[in-house]
Amino acid sequence: MNGVHVPLVTPFAEDGTVDVPSLERLAHHVLDQGAAGLVALGTTGEAPMLTGAESRTVIETCRRVSDEYGTPLTVGAGTAGTDDSVRQARERAEVADLLLVVVPYYLRPTDEGVVEHFAAVGAAAGVPLVVYNVPYRTGKTLRAESLLALLAAEYVAGVKHCPGSVDADTLALLAGGRDVLCGDDAFLYPMLALGAAGGISASGNVAPAALAAMVSAVRTGDAERGRTLHRSSLPLARALFAEPSPSVIKAVLAEQGLIAHPGVRAPLRAPAADSLGAAMDALAALDAG
Numbered sequence: 145m146n147g148v149h150v151p152l153v154t155p156f157a158e159d160g161t162v163d164v165p166s167l168e169r170l171a172h173h174v175l176d177q178g179a180a181g182l183v184a185l186g187t188t189g190e191a192p193m194l195t196g197a198e199s200r201t202v203i204e205t206c207r208r209v210s211d212e213y214g215t216p217l218t219v220g221a222g223t224a225g226t227d228d229s230v231r232q233a234r235e236r237a238e239v240a241d242l243l244l245v246v247v248p249y250y251l252r253p254t255d256e257g258v259v260e261h262f263a264a265v266g267a268a269a270g271v272p273l274v275v276y277n278v279p280y281r282t283g284k285t286l287r288a289e290s291l292l293a294l295l296a297a298e299y300v301a302g303v304k305h306c307p308g309s310v311d312a313d314t315l316a317l318l319a320g321g322r323d324v325l326c327g328d329d330a331f332l333y334p335m336l337a338l339g340a341a342g343g344i345s346a347s348g349n350v351a352p353a354a355l356a357a358m359v360s361a362v363r364t365g366d367a368e369r370g371r372t373l374h375r376s377s378l379p380l381a382r383a384l385f386a387e388p389s390p391s392v393i394k395a396v397l398a399e400q401g402l403i404a405h406p407g408v409r410a411p412l413r414a415p416a417a418d419s420l421g422a423a424m425d426a427l428a429a430l431d432a433g
């Protein structure tokens with residue numbers, strides 16, 4: 145799990161069904177532009193709003209394209225409960241190379257309960273897990289030692305960390321030595337500079353080359369280039385997340401002609417014209433890598 149992995153949006157056709165040709169076009173585009181792999185059914189893919197059949201269509205489409213490119217496919221999985229997460233992980237692991245498993249949300253279990261949850265899912269899945277730590281969405285903040293324990297587990301390939309800042313726990317995690325992936329687009333460069341292996345970055349849908357260039361600047365020790373790319377991509381990350389994601393991202397992708405329609409599923413809503421305008425301006429000003 146090195147480099148930038150792109151959590152693809154799930155494009156919908158005008159009638160609201162999953163638009164497979166748009167999804168395929170976008171998947172080819174991001175891999176052509178330097179993404180290291182695809183992520184299906186991430187937050188950006190509106191996973192909670194898809195039916196089981198739609199989820200399978202998205203996974204199969206991403207599998208086909210990943211096989212063409214020889215790149216890894218990570219598939220989102222996990223719900224609030226362990227039994228249901230185990231069932232879903234078993235099913236999705238048949239097609240995925242890795243599973244991106246969200247910290248169980250809403251009930252706010254203890255850290256010990258969360259660690260046991262991942263052990264159960266890891267044992268059932270048979271493919272490596274990426275722990276998706278996103279406290280501002282799940283309502284569950286794990287202690288740094290629990291994150292480090294998960295990072296050290298043999299069934300865990302990495303932690304996708306979305307702290308909203310580079311705080312003390314983030315520093316402890318990055319000092320942990322194994323794969324940490326940044327899940328907060330605005331913090332991609334700072335976390336890479338501190339040793340993160342890469343990122344799962346929604347901005348990669350619209351600017352894959354710039355993010356791939358940032359990774360390569362850090363790898364080659366070109367700090368000045370890395371900082372330049374960071375300064376240039378930060379306004380874009382902010383603009384894309386100015387409204388609940390992925391509504392702005394989809395609107396930009398439709399403007400770019402990469403997907404046919406910008407529609408998102410309720411309760412998400414189309415973004416305000418100003419939000420789209422700000423994102424298009426940030427994209428126009430981007431150092432594209």
Ligand SMILES: O=C(O)C1=N[C@H](C(=O)O)C[C@H](O)C1
Binds near residue numbers: 189
């Ligand atoms: O789709 C994802 O997975 C991502 N999740 C983060 C979030 O929205 O919480 C952001 C990241 O860019 C991609």
